[in-house]
Amino acid sequence: MKIGFDNSAYIEKQTEQILKRVEQFNHKLYLEFGGKLFDDYHAARVLPGFNVNGKILLLEKLKEKTEIIICINAADIERNKIRADLGITYDMDVLRFIDDVRKMGLYISSIVITQYKDQPSADMFKNKLERRGERVYIHKPIAGYPTNIESIVSDKGYGANPYIETTKPLVVITAPGPGSGKMATCLSQIYHEHKKNIKAGYAKFETFPVWNLPLNHPVNLAYEAATADLNDVNAIDPFHLETYGKTAVNYNRDIEVFPIVKNILTKIMERKHVYNSPTDMGVNMAGYCIICDDLVKEAAKQEIVRRYFRTYCCYKEGSVEISAIEKIEIIMKRLGISPEYGLAVVPAIQKSEQSKCPAMALILRDGSVITGKTTNIAAAPSNLILNCIKKLACIPDDIHLISPAVLEPMLMLKEKILHDKNPLLSLEEVLNALSICAATNPLAEKCLVKLQDLEGCVAHSSHMISKADESVLKKLGINNTCTPEFSSNDLYYV
Numbered sequence: 359m360k361i362g363f364d365n366s367a368y369i370e371k372q373t374e375q376i377l378k379r380v381e382q383f384n385h386k387l388y389l390e391f392g393g394k395l396f397d398d399y400h401a402a403r404v405l406p407g408f409n410v411n412g413k414i415l416l417l418e419k420l421k422e423k424t425e426i427i428i429c430i431n432a433a434d435i436e437r438n439k440i441r442a443d444l445g446i447t448y449d450m451d452v453l454r455f456i457d458d459v460r461k462m463g464l465y466i467s468s469i470v471i472t473q474y475k476d477q478p479s480a481d482m483f484k485n486k487l488e489r490r491g492e493r494v495y496i497h498k499p500i501a502g503y504p505t506n507i508e509s510i511v512s513d514k515g516y517g518a519n520p521y522i523e524t525t526k527p528l529v530v531i532t533a534p535g536p537g538s539g540k541m542a543t544c545l546s547q548i549y550h551e552h553k554k555n556i557k558a559g560y561a562k563f564e565t566f567p568v569w570n571l572p573l574n575h576p577v578n579l580a581y582e583a584a585t586a587d588l589n590d591v592n593a594i595d596p597f598h599l600e601t602y603g604k605t606a607v608n609y610n611r612d613i614e615v616f617p618i619v620k621n622i623l624t625k626i627m628e629r630k631h632v633y634n635s636p637t638d639m640g641v642n643m644a645g646y647c648i649i650c651d652d653l654v655k656e657a658a659k660q661e662i663v664r665r666y667f668r669t670y671c672c673y674k675e676g677s678v679e680i681s682a683i684e685k686i687e688i689i690m691k692r693l694g695i696s697p698e699y700g701l702a703v704v705p706a707i708q709k710s711e712q713s714k715c716p717a718m719a720l721i722l723r724d725g726s727v728i729t730g731k732t733t734n735i736a737a738a739p740s741n742l743i744l745n746c747i748k749k750l751a752c753i754p755d756d757i758h759l760i761s762p763a764v765l766e767p768m769l770m771l772k773e774k775i776l777h778d779k780n781p782l783l784s785l786e787e788v789l790n791a792l793s794i795c796a797a798t799n800p801l802a803e804k805c806l807v808k809l810q811d812l813e814g815c816v817a818h819s820s821h822m823i824s825k826a827d828e829s830v831l832k833k834l835g836i837n838n839t840c841t842p843e844f845s846s847n848d849l850y851y852v
């Protein structure tokens with residue numbers, strides 16, 4: 359795979375920058391961590407070479423000086439908000455995150471449930487955590503937030519929140535998604551610290567938009583596409599331009615809230631010029647680690663097309679509004695690209711038109727285009743993956759990898775015993791069958807090993823695929839998109 363981003367340099371530069379900020383605030387820094395600490399596939403797609411777990415590896419280097427606080431909005435718990443990339447609720451993602459981080463030896467000190475208004479689900483979540491020995495804190499809404507500075511920075515505002523005991527110089531505040539109260543938690547802690555005469559400070563770590571890339575750079579436009587449903591917009595930071603005469607890119611929410619945040623920090627710290635711009639608050643060094651701008655630009659364009667298809671499918675399923683699609687279409691027009699710019703889009707649609715059924719295409723690392731269509735045994739994703747690993751293992755197309763002695767009982771089980779309304783074998787079922795055959799068939803074993811060579815490949819389906827097949831493709835590391843067309847007239851499908 360071609361590399362356009364130096365991840366080693368990124369870890370080194372980012373570590374250095376964070377430690378400088380810790381020293382700036384007398385060795386007590388509350389660092390708001392935006393984006394994902396684990397599985398940041400968006401960053402890996404637009405910055406080829408970026409480690410999907412780069413942020414958590416960064417913290418692992420700093421683990422002797424770092425502790426983590428996790429925030430989750432009580433309203434998100436109550437309405438079972440889903441993390442779209444993983445398909446799990448925010449509260450379950452918090453539990454997953456705690457387990458994964460602790461296995462790396464990092465210290466999670468506590469969990470904060472923010473915006474608490476006696477939600478029953480939040481109470482249950484708090485009980486579950488506390489009964490497993492976790493420290494859980496409750497933050498309730500602050501009257502007049504965020505504009506009434508006098509009320510916010512007082513014992514009736516931040517002072518009403520419980521103080522979270524911390525022991526490390528770097529306290530990372532993270533969350534499963536946006537709107538979780540990370541910034542408010544940071545500022546509340548800083549208020550309490552200053553009451554105790556500890557001169558703690560605040561900084562923000564957001565990978566995107568990349569502040570020192572041009573406003574219309576495809577990487578920054580890809581961020582806009584990724585947040586089209588949130589209505590985020592990249593903009594020139596006017597405070598940075600006015601203070602330093604230098605152009606820097608930030609996004610609208612940070613720019614809009616900066617005067618309020620600056621006033622709050624100034625009042626807490628009792629000094630002026632804590633930060634002169636929202637860009638000043640950031641510690642992101644990603645822009646300094648791009649080593650091939652052309653490669654990164656192309657990857658970002660592909661990501662924008664991917665976001666277009668993903669958002670359109672979400673629209674068809676009823677989870678986003680048409681305005682999100684229209685926003686991405688405007689971005690594509692600015693870059694002179696269309697949905698067909700996606701690498702696997704045209705061959706997938708052509709295969710579907712030829713076979714008159716749902717079909718998929720995948721681009722292998724050597725540029726080869728492999729296709730697969732739906733048959734009376736398995737859906738297009740299953741046949742596509744089998745065709746791909748046959749190609750990689752140099753096995754002729756007419757050789758069957760899965761024995762009928764394995765397939766027939768599986769089909770009978772689904773159709774006649776479990777009464778499955780969709781008798782076609784899913785991708786996971788096909789791969790399980792392949793693994794069984796690998797015990798006695800050397801060719802199947804050879805193909806099974808080749809599955810790992812599909813990581814990072816791009817695929818497209820002529821129709822929307824099942825959530826189960828989408829999940830397996832994701833586990834294989836395949837970047838898949840779908841034309842927003844249902845594969846069936848049935849209203850209920852999984």
